[in-house]
Amino acid sequence: MNSKTFDIIVAGGGIAGSMAAISAARNGTSVLLIEEEGYLGGSLTASGTGPMMTFHAGEKQVIRGLTDELVQRLVAKGLSVGHIPDSTGYTYTVTPFDSEGMKRELDLMTQEAGVTVLFHTSIASVTVENGLLVSLTCLSCGTLFPVSAKYFIDATGDADLIAMAKVPFEQGRTTDGRDQPMTANFKLVDVDLAVIRDLMDSKVELFPLLSKKPGLQKQASRLSFSGFEEIMKEGCKTGEISFDRDIVLCFETNASNEVIVNMTRINGKNPVDPFSLSEAEVEGRRQVWELYAFMKKHLPGFSQARMISTGPRIGIRSSRRLKGMYQITVEDMFLQRRFEDAISANGYPLDIHSPDGAATDSRFFPNGAYYTIPLRCLLNDTIPNLLAAGRNISSEFEAHSSLRLSPSCGAIGHAAGTAVALALQNGVDVRYLPSAVLHKRLLEEGAFLG
Ligand SMILES: Cc1cc2nc3c(=O)[nH]c(=O)nc-3n(C[C@H](O)[C@H](O)[C@H](O)COP(=O)(O)OP(=O)(O)OC[C@H]3O[C@@H](n4cnc5c(N)ncnc54)[C@H](O)[C@@H]3O)c2cc1C
Incomplete structure (x- = not known):
């Protein structure tokens, strides 16, 4: 088969890859988006994760542009309630959404922008010539076929392309290379959240973070909650819960009384080892069923709950990370660095689910603080x-x-797509694209840069 040629190939159609493909195409380039599943959205649609959190740092909305446009399009169709207070008390806002709606909206946005999307396609090999990536060999429907481009964006989450092209990367924590646990999220319907709301009013001490901001739940049209430590402790003691978890963590979706349960913990598996990943899927489902039974039996408001889905794929929090021109650090984040080549901002805290235990190491920034991310990290x-x-x-x-x-x-992702498109238009290597040029365009596209 002859190689089809594009200006840009984006590998991976999660939120990053989808935004990258749409922004690059809106900037006039031809874009191929390659995705292993049959729909876009990545973890948000394939692993049952959500709500999106957070677009804010204090009162300020620090994530805008194309990602917020997606939310506003969902809001206009009743497929998201938009940005609402986070009633766990963990971060500022959460953005519940309908995951089927998100799949459809991302189809529409990629189609409108003129992105060519290849579903059910994986990458079998890469060809590097004279220090540049020139083509990929894809695998789909039992067929191997080549595609080529001038630029490639690895938005696979796991840096598959980066690893295949032998670009340096890191994985896991520095002490022992272990990653954060994987989690199999699942969705329950027919939960009686009025019961939880009542407990938040009458026994706020059951919800440790909320107890520092009591009453927050009254401002939230969809409920998030984190608590019931004693029930979990008892479950671990009796053996009804056989894995490390210290707290109940649930998020109501766009649909009332439908919740995402984000609680299983699959530790000690490697998300980029095919055999280990497969073991994690089985262990994830085992934990889901154990937890489902436990919640129905012991959690107030959950006795009639019914499971409607597990994510088609287990959720991977961390795996390979590019070793790029710059590595963003914890210090950068706490110093709220404003980089000269900033492409985005973020106010979400450090949120490290323990690679070997039940706890979560959360490190919060001062209220309203945010850091920026430099282009060099890409x-x-x-x-x-x-x-x-x-x-x-x-x-x-x-x-x-x-x-x-x-x-x-x-x-x-939004910034990556725009940067590469501008590099092509200006005939410069993206490493030497003047920040002023990129910033001007990103601001025109509604992005917030700090
Ligand atoms: C359990 C869990 C709970 C979370 N909860 C929240 C939450 O509540 N709120 C929140 O905002 N975030 C949450 N996150 C984090 C968040 O969902 C992800 O980190 C984020 O969405 C990652 O986006 P991404 O586009 O970089 O990668 P991904 O979402 O991982 O997307 C990567 C895409 O690339 C595709 N792909 C992978 N390899 C290939 C390949 N070789 N060829 C072609 N396609 C490929 C995948 O199918 C996928 O669609 C959670 C994550 C996990 C694991």
Whole structure:
């Protein structure tokens, strides 16, 4: 088969890859978006994760542009209630959405922009010539076929393309290379959330973070809650819960009384080892069924709950990360660095689910504080026409735990697509694209840069 040629190929159609493809195409380039599943959205639609959190730092909305446009389009169709207070008390706002609606909206947005989307396609090999990535061999429907481009954006979450092209990367924490746990999220319907709301009023001490901001739940049209430590402790003691988890964590979706349960913990598996990943899927489902039974039996408001789905794929929080021209650090985040080549901002805290225990290491920024992410975290000198976008950009393990959230990944993807399109239009290597040129365009596109 002859190689089809594009200006830009984006690998991975999660929130980062979708935003990258749409922004690049809106900027006049021809774009191919390659996705292993049969729909876009990545973790948000394939792993049952949500709500999106958070677009805010205090009162200020620090994630805007294309990612917010997606939300506003969903809001206009009744498929999201938009940005509402986070009634767990963990962060500022959450953005519940209808995951089927998101799949459809991303189809519409990619179609309107003129992106060519290849579903059910994986990448079998890459061809590098003279220090540049020139083509990919794809695999779909039992057929191997080549596609080529001038620029490639790796938005696979796991930096698959980066690894295949032998660009340096890191994985896991520095002490032992272990990643945050994977989690199999699941959705329940027919939960009686009025019961939980009553408890939030009458026994707020059951919800440790909310107890510092009592009454927050009254402003939230959809409920998020984190608590019931004693019930979980008892479950672990009796053996009804056989894995490490210290707290109940649930998020109501766009549909009333439908909740996402974000609680299972699959530790000690490697998300980029095919055999280990498969073991994690089985263990994830085992934990889901154990937890489902436990919640129905012991959690107030859950006795009639019914499971409607597990994510088609297990949720991967962290895996490979590009070793790029710059690695964003925890210090950068706490110093609220404003980089000269900033492409996005973020106010979500460090949120490290323990790679070997029940706890979550959360490190909060002062109220309203946010940091920026520099373009150099997406770039590398080994293969300069290959960028990272989304949760696989260049960062310290701990710093990654903040920028990995979906609004942030969307903003990074948006910037990646625009940067590459501008580099092509201006005939410059993206590493030397003047920040002023990129900033002007991103601001015109509604982005917030700090
Ligand atoms: C359990 C869990 C709960 C979370 N909860 C929240 C939450 O409540 N709120 C929030 O905002 N964020 C949450 N996150 C984080 C967030 O969902 C993700 O980090 C973020 O969406 C990542 O976006 P991405 O586009 O970088 O990657 P992904 O969403 O991982 O998308 C990558 C895409 O690339 C595709 N792909 C992978 N490899 C290939 C390949 N070789 N070829 C072609 N396609 C490929 C995948 O199918 C996928 O569609 C959670 C994550 C997990 C794991």
